[in-house]
Structure formats: structure tokens, C-alpha cells
Amino acid sequence: MINLYNISKIYYGCDKKAVDSLNLEVYKGEIFGFLGPNGSGKTTTVKIITGILKPDSGKVLINGYDILKDPLKAKKEIGYVPDDPEIFNKLTGFEYLRFISDIYEINNKTRQLNIEKFGGILEINDVLNMKIESYSHGMKQKLLILGALIHEPSILIMDEPIIGLDAKAIRNLKNIMRTLADQGKTVFITTHLIKMAEDICDRIAIIKGGRIIYSGTVNELKIKKDNKKDLEEIFLEMTEA
Numbered sequence: 001m002i003n004l005y006n007i008s009k010i011y012y013g014c015d016k017k018a019v020d021s022l023n024l025e026v027y028k029g030e031i032f033g034f035l036g037p038n039g040s041g042k043t044t045t046v047k048i049i050t051g052i053l054k055p056d057s058g059k060v061l062i063n064g065y066d067i068l069k070d071p072l073k074a075k076k077e078i079g080y081v082p083d084d085p086e087i088f089n090k091l092t093g094f095e096y097l098r099f100i101s102d103i104y105e106i107n108n109k110t111r112q113l114n115i116e117k118f119g120g121i122l123e124i125n126d127v128l129n130m131k132i133e134s135y136s137h138g139m140k141q142k143l144l145i146l147g148a149l150i151h152e153p154s155i156l157i158m159d160e161p162i163i164g165l166d167a168k169a170i171r172n173l174k175n176i177m178r179t180l181a182d183q184g185k186t187v188f189i190t191t192h193l194i195k196m197a198e199d200i201c202d203r204i205a206i207i208k209g210g211r212i213i214y215s216g217t218v219n220e221l222k223i224k225k226d227n228k229k230d231l232e233e234i235f236l237e238m239t240e241a
């Protein structure tokens with residue numbers, strides 16, 4: 001479970017808050033979609049949830065652990081896929097996964113089992129002996145996802161996970177997300193892709209200018225908007241207004 005209480009952040013030298021008084025609860029057993037136009041504060045929020053950025057005010061709890069006061073315990077709960085897959089290019093895929101496993105103190109057997117399981121689903125295992133610099137964008141993205149799953153986190157947080165993936169990989173990732181949620185884990189994704197959110201997310205929040213302007217299910221939102229069928233139209237209407 002993820003809890004945000006009154007989170008605000010203003011970047012140095014900026015006059016406007018990147019995120020402003022955010023309150024959010026993301027439950028166990030759900031896939032939660034965080035939607036918003038460019039520059040609305042999605043990545044800032046993800047970086048604050050994962051402890052990469054410190055908010056100016058407010059509190060984040062990760063399964064009850066305060067990300068600032070109890071960072072190791074909180075971070076052990078999280079698997080994180082950043083929006084930029086440019087990392088550790090000189091390592092091979094295996095070396096990267098070993099490195100991540102060591103950080104999370106995962107034994108060899110668990111590491112191997114999870115590489116076989118999730119690497120198999122993501123169809124990345126054939127290239128794990130190659131250096132990451134030789135990977136395509138989509139292959140790097142798959143490796144990052146595999147790395148985020150290797151310690152069996154109870155909370156999976158992915159920033160724009162679909163970008164760069166082909167149709168089959170997207171379907172496989174959706175299946176992984178649904179399986180994790182059905183196992184009682186928390187899945188939090190940011191996306192620009194409204195259709196994706198509509199297809200897979202149990203609940204969504206829409207952020208605009210750093211403030212959450214809606215949180216709930218897609219169906220509740222449609223009912224609120226006079227039963228308009230097209231979520232994309234509703235989203236554009238809400239975020240452009």
C-alpha cells in the first residue's frame with residue numbers, strides 16, 4: 001500500500017510547485033494508473049514515492065514505512081522501473097541482474113528462478129549475456145522490468161513502462177501486472193496512454209499542474225461525466241480546461 005499525505009515539491013529556481021498538496025492511497029491488490037499531460041508532475045511524484053526526491057512537505061508511507069525515516073525497509077518493498085532506461089551500459093544483462101540481486105540480498109536460487117520466470121515471459125533471456133549497450137530501447141526496458149521484479153517486491157512502481165515495448169511485450173507485461181495484483185501486490189504505473197489505463201487499471205488518478213483533479217475508477221468518472229463513453233475525450237476535456 002502507498003499513502004501520500006499532503007506532498008508538495010518546488011524545484012530550485014522555479015516559481016511554481018511541480019506537485020502541490022498531493023493526497024493519495026494506492027491499495028494492495030490493485031493496478032493504479034497515474035495519468036496526466038506532459039509536465040503535470042507524474043515523474044516528480046514517482047521520484048518522491050520511491051525516495052529519490054525529497055518533498056518540501058508531506059509524508060509518504062510504503063506499506064506503513066516512512067520513505068524518509070525508514071528508507072531501507074520502505075525501499076525493500078518496492079520494485080521500480082524509471083522512465084529512462086539508459087543505465088549501466090557496460091554491464092551485461094546478467095551482471096546488472098546480479099548487481100540488483102546483491103543490493104536486495106536475494107539468494108542465487110531465487111534470482112535464477114525469477115530470471116527464468118519473468119525473463120521468460122518478457123522474452124529477454126536470450127540476450128542476458130550481451131552488454132546492455134547493444135540492447136534496443138525495448139530490450140533495455142524489459143531488462144529494467146525484470147530487474148524490478150527480481151526481489152519479488154510487494155509494490156511495483158513503473159514510470160511509463162509501455163514506451164518502447166512491442167505489442168506482444170505489452171500484452172505480457174499486462175499479464176504480469178494483473179497476476180501481481182491478484183496476488184495482493186500493489187501496482188502503480190504512470191502513463192500517457194489513456195486506452196492502456198482504461199484496459200488494465202482498477203483505479204486511476206488524473207494530475208494536472210501538480211494537483212490531483214480526479215481519483216477513482218474509470219467507470220465512476222464516466223458516470224460523473226454524463227456517461228460519455230470515451231475516456232480519452234473526458235481526459236482531454238479535464239486536462240485542457
Ligand SMILES: Nc1ncnc2c1ncn2[C@@H]1O[C@H](COP(=O)(O)OP(=O)(O)OP(=O)(O)O)[C@@H](O)[C@H]1O
Nearest residue numbers: 011012014018036037038039040041042043044045
Ligand atoms: N529537475 C528539474 N528541475 C526543474 N524543474 C523540473 C525538474 N524536473 C521536472 N521539473 C518541472 O516540474 C514539472 C513536473 O515535471 P514532471 O517531470 O514531474 O512531469 P511529468 O508529468 O512526468 O511529465 P512527462 O509526461 O512529460 O514526463 C514540470 O513543470 C517540469 O518542467
